[in-house]
Every structure is written in C-alpha cells, then in structure tokens.
Amino acid sequence: MGKGRLQRDAKQRGERYSLCMEIDLKLLQYAVVLARHRHFGRAAAALGVSQPTLSRNIATLEKQLGMRVFERSRRDVMATPAGDDVLRMADELVARAEAVSNSLQMVRDGRGGRLRVAAGVYVHDIAVRSAAIDMIKANSSVRLELLEREWTAALSMLMMDRVDFAVLDIAALRDMPALRVERLGKLVGHYYCRAGHPLLKKTSLRPEDVRPYPFVFSSMSREKAGLVEDIDPGFTVDSTTGEILPSIAVSSFGLGVEIAASTDAISLGHMSQIKEGIGAGRLAVLNLPWRAGPPVAEMGVAYKRERTLPPSARILIGLIRKRFRAVAQA
Known part of the structure; x- marks a missing residue:
C-alpha cells in the first residue's frame, strides 16, 4: 500500500471520528448494540425500546453519517465495511462516555x-x-x-x-x-491432580511421564510459558494476543478444579484453593522433582x-x- 493511500485512509478515519463526536451518543450506543446482536428484535429488547424506535434511530444515524452502516436481510443484520470502521470508534466513544458518567456519579x-x-x-x-x-x-x-x-x-x-x-x-x-x-x-502455586491419579503411583516423575495427561488452566501470558511447555504438548500460542492456551483452557478456577477432580487432567493452584479438596480425599499435590522450585506468580x-x-x-x-x-x- 502506497504512502498516498495510507494518508487518504488516515484522513477518512479522522473525518469519521470527528463526525462520530458530533452525533448523539445514544444513536452510537444503539448501533453498537445492534452490531453485537445482529438482529433488530434482540437488540431492541436489550436496549429496552421498541423495534420501530431502534430502526428509526439507526436510520437517523446513517443519515447523519452520510453512509450506510448496516446491511439488512431477512435473517440478520451485518455491518458494511465502512460501518465496521464507524462501529469500532463508536464502541470506544460509548465505553469512554459510560466510564466518565460513572466516575462523575462516584465523585458526586x-x-x-x-x-x-x-x-x-x-x-x-x-x-x-x-x-x-x-x-x-x-x-x-x-x-x-x-x-x-x-x-x-x-x-x-x-x-x-x-x-x-x-x-x-x-x-x-x-x-x-x-x-x-x-x-x-507473590503467590506460590502447586500442581495437583485427582486422588488416585496414575502419576501418584510413580516414585520419581519425569516430564515424559506427565505429557500424556492434559493440563487444565486459564490462558496465561507468554512470560508464563515455563509453567506448561515441558509437560503439556497440547498448549498453543494465540497468534493475535500472544497468550498461551493450555490443552484445556477454562475461564473459571472452580471449573478447572472440577475437571481435574473428575478426570486425569492435571492443574495448578494455590494451596488455599485446593486444601479443601485434598482434605476431602478428592485432590492430591503432584510433585515435579525436576523443577528448580514451585511456580510463583x-x-x-x-x-x-x-x-x-x-x-x-x-x-x-x-x-x-x-x-x-x-x-x-x-
């Protein structure tokens, strides 16, 4: 892409951003919610307005912007290429406006x-x-x-x-x-597994002993690769965010505990999180003797x-x- 093209694109984005700033934030909020639901009925319900009201407001927004933001069909609603650009900026503006409003109320x-x-x-x-x-x-x-x-x-x-x-x-x-x-x-972690796990029968574990079993945990930053790279061959690195995803990625620690307690997956947690399961005979600490020390966060x-x-x-x-x-x- 040439320098002139880049300058034109930047100018167009700047003009759209300036135009967004002059438009009623409520119209932008309606557009953001519609883009999220991709359906007038569901978006109207989420906003607490009637479908005709939402439709009129979207039409008003498109008229003020001088462009079509959405393509309509019988099944769903999708943003146009130009609409995608507007919606990204609208989403940021709405979020910032909500943050300012919330902060002002707290100050009051x-x-x-x-x-x-x-x-x-x-x-x-x-x-x-x-x-x-x-x-x-x-x-x-x-x-x-x-x-x-x-x-x-x-x-x-x-x-x-x-x-x-x-x-x-x-x-x-x-x-x-x-x-x-x-x-x-800092928090010191412990690898753990279900009580009765096959690995607990081995006297001295090696990385190759652990690799056949999946690792369950939340995603983590690339700085934490050492926690899994020698024991979880199924981990991946997200090409967009750089985050590390273990074989089984969860967004709740409690879910990870349940999976580890019910399967042969292994996991990682602070002692305060697993001591109850250990006391109840559901979980057991898994020692990895080749590691220099326990994981610390x-x-x-x-x-x-x-x-x-x-x-x-x-x-x-x-x-x-x-x-x-x-x-x-x-």
Missing part, C-alpha cells in the same frame, strides 16, 4: 456509582471474591460489577475503559507506561495512569490487599 456522592472490576481467574478465586463480599457486608448499597476473566480479557477491558481497575498477574505489564501498577505480592492492581480512582475503588483495593496478605501468609 462518594459511593453511589457502579464500581467495575475485572480480576484474573487465579487471583479472583483467592482474594478478590472474598474482598468483594467483605465490601458488600460493610455497605449493602454498594453497586459493584465484578468480572472473573482470563488475564488478556481483563487487561483488554481495562484498556477500553470497561472497568475501573483490574487485578491480575503483572508479569506482562512491565512495558505498559499507560498503566499504574500497585503490587499485591506476582499479582497486582492495575489502572489507567490518567484516571483517579474513586473512593469505593480504594476501599475495595484495601480489602483485596488484606485478603491477599492473609492467604499469602497462611
């Missing part, structure tokens, strides 16, 4: 806004969930959106202003100047450097830190 009353938090699968189960329960017990009027996500999804939501802060493994955040990171500390809280966290966020972070210390010292 100190606690009335909705606090939105994304947490990685590992740390969510260890500290974030229990900290959120502590917060709700102390203040039943709190409005909280708590999301358990793989680390890439949690980071993506943070960068797109869909959450106020994220709690996750910070190994991959060192070269991200847009973020402010507050360290929580450094956890932290990350948020946009440009943003000031509301008081409710600081309260929850304090509770997360307290829970984290209790678990790490146990």
